[in-house]
Amino acid sequence: MKKVLVTGANGQLGQCLQKIAPLYKDLDFLFQSSKDLDITNDVAVELLFEKEQFNYCINCAAYTNVEQAEKTPEIAFKVNAEGVRTLALFSKKYNVSLIHISTDYVFDGEKKEPYTIDDIPNPINEYGKSKLLGEKYIQEIMENYAIIRTSWLYSEIGKNFYTTILKKAKAGENLAVTSNQTGCPTNANNLARYILELIVQNKKIVGIFHFTDGKSMTWYDFASKILLENNLQKQVKLVDRSNYLNFAQRPTCSILK
């Protein structure tokens, strides 16, 4: 039986993992929310790692508010960089394979083609910078790690672009959405399955991986798709708002391959 710790377990991806966990009878999960385990608390992390002797840690804990990270970057760096460093240090000490999730926002979006794992990151916002530093710490400290970069995660759970658009549309609000950014929406349920399959299939947990649902589009296209799939396209007016006001800059094109 492999013992698997999931941090940030009450977030979107964490809850998707919790949903499918019963299908994986050979994995013994411990799901820890931010209240159960704060990854920035090194004493608590070490105590748990020493006690439980995990085989794997899937790190779903992160600070994901891209707009707020611009205003209070120190909070983003504390979780996405220093918290990740703590997990890497104790994963190494207790021989745990670390599966960490990162983002398309580590890239600047200037490349005209999809980004591969060989492309050099150059984040343009604080969230992306904090996530990149987390990646760097893992690479410096560990050998048994997988950094899985994904993009535009959505699901029926929590606050994400999909649930925001659906909520606005159901409330009868007209929508103004930017077509100035292109990326690959990725269903968090698919990512959850991909991660657990890496473990049960005994895949080599080493290096950087890119995982998306494979179809690129703009946020505007994605909003249209959401309306169409939920049969709301006739009730709600959707307009292209390329100058949608944001605090944080986002990559123009961050397709991952």
Ligand SMILES: NC(=O)C1=CN([C@@H]2O[C@H](COP(=O)(O)OP(=O)(O)OC[C@H]3O[C@@H](n4cnc5c(N)ncnc54)[C@H](OP(=O)(O)O)[C@@H]3O)[C@@H](O)[C@H]2O)C=CC1
């Ligand atoms: N959402 C997206 O579009 C994308 C996400 N990613 C990455 O995927 C991963 C999962 O994202 P997602 O599930 O969507 O994010 P969520 O924001 O839904 O979940 C993150 C979870 O981390 C928890 N958390 C925050 N700080 C700490 C801490 N110090 N210790 C422990 N837990 C903490 C949060 O708890 P609380 O709510 O209590 O603060 C929350 O439950 C993240 O690494 C993210 O960077 C990558 C690409 C796209």
Ligand SMILES: Cc1cn([C@H]2C[C@H](O)[C@@H](COP(=O)(O)OP(=O)(O)O[C@H]3O[C@@H](C)C(=O)[C@@H](O)[C@H]3O)O2)c(=O)[nH]c1=O
């Ligand atoms: C809700 C909304 C957003 N937008 C714009 C704002 C922004 O440029 C873009 C996306 O909006 P959001 O703020 O929901 O998405 P954002 O927080 O930028 O999403 C990112 O989250 C982090 C965690 C990641 O790692 C990324 O992969 C990506 O998914 O769409 C509109 O134009 N109209 C709208 O009604």
